Amino acid sequence: MPKTTGHAKNQGGFTAVMRQMSKNKAAMLGLLILSTEIILAILAPYIIPYDYSFMDMANMFATPSFSHPFGCDDMGRDIFSRVLFGARYSISIGIIAVAIGSVIGCTIGAIAGFFGGQVDNLIMRFLDIIQAIPGMLLMIVISAVLGPGYFNTIVALSIGSISGMARMLRAQMLKERENEYIEAAQSINCSKFRIITSHLLPNCISPMIVSATMGVAQTITMAAGLSFIGLGVQPPIPEWGAMLSAARQFIRQAPHLVYFPGLAIAVTVLALNLLGDGLRDALDPKLKN
Amino acid sequence: MLKYVLKRLIWMIPIVLGVAILVFIMMTFCPGKPEEIILGPSATETELAAKRLELGLDDPIVLRLGRYMSDVFIHFDLGKSWLTNVDITSSIKERLPRTLMLTITTLLISVGIGIPLGVIAAIKQNKWQDSLCMVLALIGVAIPNFWLALLLVLQFSVKLNWLPALGIGTGLAGIKYYILPAISGSTGGLASCARQTRSAMLDVIRADYITTARSKGVPERDVIMKHALKNSLIPIITVMGTMFGHFLGGAMIIETIFAIPGMGTYIIGAVNSRDYPIVQGGSIFLAITFSFCMLIVDLLYALVDPRIKAQYASGRKKRKVKANA
Numbered sequence: 127m128p129k130t131t132g133h134a135k136n137q138g139g140f141t142a143v144m145r146q147m148s149k150n151k152a153a154m155l156g157l158l159i160l161s162t163e164i165i166l167a168i169l170a171p172y173i174i175p176y177d178y179s180f181m182d183m184a185n186m187f188a189t190p191s192f193s194h195p196f197g198c199d200d201m202g203r204d205i206f207s208r209v210l211f212g213a214r215y216s217i218s219i220g221i222i223a224v225a226i227g228s229v230i231g232c233t234i235g236a237i238a239g240f241f242g243g244q245v246d247n248l249i250m251r252f253l254d255i256i257q258a259i260p261g262m263l264l265m266i267v268i269s270a271v272l273g274p275g276y277f278n279t280i281v282a283l284s285i286g287s288i289s290g291m292a293r294m295l296r297a298q299m300l301k302e303r304e305n306e307y308i309e310a311a312q313s314i315n316c317s318k319f320r321i322i323t324s325h326l327l328p329n330c331i332s333p334m335i336v337s338a339t340m341g342v343a344q345t346i347t348m349a350a351g352l353s354f355i356g357l358g359v360q361p362p363i364p365e366w367g368a369m370l371s372a373a374r375q376f377i378r379q380a381p382h383l384v385y386f387p388g389l390a391i392a393v394t395v396l397a398l399n400l401l402g403d404g405l406r407d408a409l410d411p412k413l414k415n
Numbered sequence: 416m417l418k419y420v421l422k423r424l425i426w427m428i429p430i431v432l433g434v435a436i437l438v439f440i441m442m443t444f445c446p447g448k449p450e451e452i453i454l455g456p457s458a459t460e461t462e463l464a465a466k467r468l469e470l471g472l473d474d475p476i477v478l479r480l481g482r483y484m485s486d487v488f489i490h491f492d493l494g495k496s497w498l499t500n501v502d503i504t505s506s507i508k509e510r511l512p513r514t515l516m517l518t519i520t521t522l523l524i525s526v527g528i529g530i531p532l533g534v535i536a537a538i539k540q541n542k543w544q545d546s547l548c549m550v551l552a553l554i555g556v557a558i559p560n561f562w563l564a565l566l567l568v569l570q571f572s573v574k575l576n577w578l579p580a581l582g583i584g585t586g587l588a589g590i591k592y593y594i595l596p597a598i599s600g601s602t603g604g605l606a607s608c609a610r611q612t613r614s615a616m617l618d619v620i621r622a623d624y625i626t627t628a629r630s631k632g633v634p635e636r637d638v639i640m641k642h643a644l645k646n647s648l649i650p651i652i653t654v655m656g657t658m659f660g661h662f663l664g665g666a667m668i669i670e671t672i673f674a675i676p677g678m679g680t681y682i683i684g685a686v687n688s689r690d691y692p693i694v695q696g697g698s699i700f701l702a703i704t705f706s707f708c709m710l711i712v713d714l715l716y717a718l719v720d721p722r723i724k725a726q727y728a729s730g731r732k733k734r735k736v737k738a739n740a
Contacts, residue, residue, distance in 0.1 A: 255433035262664025388562030396557035
């Protein structure tokens with residue numbers, strides 16, 4: 127059992143995890159792809175060759191060439207610039223939605239897991255109801271209520287990720303709560319808040335980090351899916367799903383419109399999954415294989 | 416066992432009631448006025464008011480909720496579509512089988528390819544076959560379903576003209592309409608099935624009873640299929656249960672792409688036209704379908720593992736199921 131307090135363990139843990147992970151080539155590849163994408167997304171306004179909404183009718187449906195590496199879309203807009211700029215939307219939706227969802231979900235899960243009894247029962251039965259609705263359907267209904275748009279999509283997706291996170295942290299808490307160091311903390315009169323935040327949470331956090339990483343990947347796909355059916359981010363914003371949705375009607379005449387936004391999603395999700403796998407192996411060697 | 420199934424079925428009632436209430440309340444917060452969408456932009460103020468009165472939109476929400484719940488759960492009537500006036504229950508009866516057909520085909524493809532891939536990866540651990548399977552699994556997780564759907568349509572419908580890109584067919588010939596949708600929906604589940612099978616097999620394969628089986632001369636094929644795979648089925652079934660939910664949700668987008676008139680296109684269309692009764696009724700039916708599937712998963716546990724069966728019989732199932740999840 128860990129003897130140090132959560133805080134100290136966490137700090138020592140980070141370097142140890144990074145050292146462990148640096149041996150894992152796949153995870154490092156994922157980290158490399160992801161950080162490159164994030165840097166490109168941040169720098170996008172300065173490095174894209176054309177403005178993402180610049181229409182050049184002469185180049186309508188232009189196929190990939192030297193001046194337009196990914197070609198041009200139905201309005202002559204440079205797809206390379208749009209995909210690069212779209213990374214800002216797609217990746218930020220994933221990260222922000224999961225961050226919000228995790229914070230709320232962990233709070234709910236911690237309350238349920240620590241207090242148990244009636245509180246736990248009430249929360250879990252409510253989550254049972256939410257989880258009886260297939261995920262995508264729930265997302266569609268929530269987006270219908272909130273209306274389309276960038277921020278509303280983030281809110282919808284974060285609401286959607288709450289129940290999974292809550293359930294997971296609760297299960298961790300129930301396991302961790304039985305340990306002797308919790309009994310020790312209780313016997314020296316630690317407040318409940320302190321026991322949860324500085325004793326229980328740090329010891330439950332590793333699986334949560336892994337599932338948050340995977341969650342970002344899933345959320346990016348879901349956001350693109352919502353935009354694809356017209357309920358998420360709306361055109362002309364170059365979110366990848368919205369781009370695919372617009373490209374769909376030209377699939378016969380200009381298939382290259384479909385290739386690149388989808389490839390961007392796939393590469394990002396792949397990188398996040400590699401990273402998630404690596405983190406899991408590094409954080410919890412027991413889970414390996 | 417029967418008692419357990421009954422208990423689970425009874426437990427479904429509050430869940431379905433909860434889903435109905437939740438979706439009803441969410442839909443009332445939808446922006447946009449249904450009466451304006453139904454009557455179109457040319458409607459006059461009086462016509463709008465008359466429509467509101469007809470649909471009962473002016474009543475307090477508690478009253479509307481009460482009326483809806485009594486219609487649905489006492490009279491078993493989901494109402495009629497606000498837009499087309501078609502009975503919702505009969506529409507669902509026609510559409511749900513298509514969605515189920517798509518979902519089950521997707522599940523069969525995932526399991527049928529995912530489990531063998533996982534088994535191969537596990538018995539050839541750390542060899543090239545293992546790496547190949549796991550790379551395939553990673554790609555499967557990463558590819559967005561709707562993108563794969565577009566690529567498949569491009570290749571097999573537009574370029575090769577082998578399979579239809581849109582709609583549904585009748586009879587046996589109708590199966591070919593489900594091939595592309597099911598393949599494009601299956602990759603994520605296929606990949607997680609392969610990964611779960613591999614890790615479950617690796618856990619089991621080092622167990623003493625596998626060594627015993629080998630040492631008493633059981634053929635390797637039987638060791639893998641009868642001893643190892645059978646004992647690693649529990650986590651695989653768990654994954655299948657969650658996969659079914661994903662597929663059911665994912666089918667909504669896939670149906671839109673392939674223009675399959677199933678539950679997905681029905682609900683998405685209704686969301687866009689603010690046809691609340693359809694969204695509510697559709698969600699209730701999908702929730703019931705999903706809950707039934709989870710029940711089947713739990714019963715499969717018992718079928719695979721006699722220990723769990725014994726627990727169901729003695730009513731101590733809850734702890735064990737949680738420990739497995």
